[in-house]
Amino acid sequence: MPELPEVQTVVDSLRRLLFQTKRPPAIKRVLHLRDDIVKPPAGCDLRRTLAGCRILDVTRRAKRIIFTLDDNRQFFIHLGMTGRLTVETADATVRPHTHFIGELSDRRQLRFVDPRRFGRITWLGACDRTDDGKIGPEPLTIRASELEDRLKKTKRAIKTALLDQKLIAGIGNIYADEAMFSAGIHPLKLANELSGDEVRRLTIAMKKVLRRAIKHKGSTLRDYVNAEGQRGGFQLLHRVYAREGEPCVVCKSPISRIVLGGRSTHFCANCQRERGAGVSTAKVKRGRGAT
DNA sequence: CATTTCACCTGGTGGC
DNA sequence: TGCCACCAGGTGAAAT
Numbered sequence: 079m080p081e082l083p084e085v086q087t088v089v090d091s092l093r094r095l096l097f098q099t100k101r102p103p104a105i106k107r108v109l110h111l112r113d114d115i116v117k118p119p120a121g122c123d124l125r126r127t128l129a130g131c132r133i134l135d136v137t138r139r140a141k142r143i144i145f146t147l148d149d150n151r152q153f154f155i156h157l158g159m160t161g162r163l164t165v166e167t168a169d170a171t172v173r174p175h176t177h178f179i180g181e182l183s184d185r186r187q188l189r190f191v192d193p194r195r196f197g198r199i200t201w202l203g204a205c206d207r208t209d210d211g212k213i214g215p216e217p218l219t220i221r222a223s224e225l226e227d228r229l230k231k232t233k234r235a236i237k238t239a240l241l242d243q244k245l246i247a248g249i250g251n252i253y254a255d256e257a258m259f260s261a262g263i264h265p266l267k268l269a270n271e272l273s274g275d276e277v278r279r280l281t282i283a284m285k286k287v288l289r290r291a292i293k294h295k296g297s298t299l300r301d302y303v304n305a306e307g308q309r310g311g312f313q314l315l316h317r318v319y320a321r322e323g324e325p326c327v328v329c330k331s332p333i334s335r336i337v338l339g340g341r342s343t344h345f346c347a348n349c350q351r352e353r354g355a356g357v358s359t360a361k362v363k364r365g366r367g368a369t
Numbered sequence: 370c371a372t373t374t375c376a377c378c379t380g381g382t383g384g385c
Numbered sequence: 386t387g388c389c390a391c392c393a394g395g396t397g398a399a400a401t
Contacts, residue, residue: 194378
């Protein structure tokens, strides 16, 4: 479930919690670890490897939470659909489906909980650079020209393309739908057929939606919380996602839902036209009453 | 090679 | 109340 804004919010809160003192915290020991959430599974004994490691930094790349340890060693946690990563006091109740507990130097605990177990802890070992090559650029900083180049190379529907982490990394189902609504682009439009203007609109809309979502600490539909256990608030500001049948906030026509590549896809058939330039929702005036 | 489908998991919801 | 089908923020392997 967590997409870029939720992951960024987790990272922000983790940094607040972990780096409040001058001395970087250490993982004293691993109190609990379910082995089958570790990648590569047979690679290394994470319990032993992590014991005594200092956490020098926590950052985000796409939907990954990257921990940088001593000697440039890194691992990252992907939250999958239902993962939570929190820092809690030792006496806090341990939730069901807790798969990792690391005891920190100040006795607090770093805990990873994930009921569906789609999340993973990936050990990267010592490396200068996270294996970036395999995933696409960051949506918050990509330029319209680069997005256009990448979209030109695929004939898939634009919605499907946005969800492809190799094409652009960090966008998931909620923010793909929200960004396309904001840009006034129909989800079925073919990626390589977007005009230059449409790609520019999409680039701007995507960044705007993601930034606003980060400001509201992400969307909590069910499980998602930040490292302090707090829910996000952006779900209240969704304009199309999970609003099937409800009136479009711009034109009042009912929001449509289709299934695309196995994923629920929400859009306004009036504001997001499949052919032609479409109507930029930013420009549409609410057409109330007789004017 | 590009694209689509499916499997991986658990839990919540709504219909009967 | 119980049972069951269906749905969910993701992604990588297998099939087409």
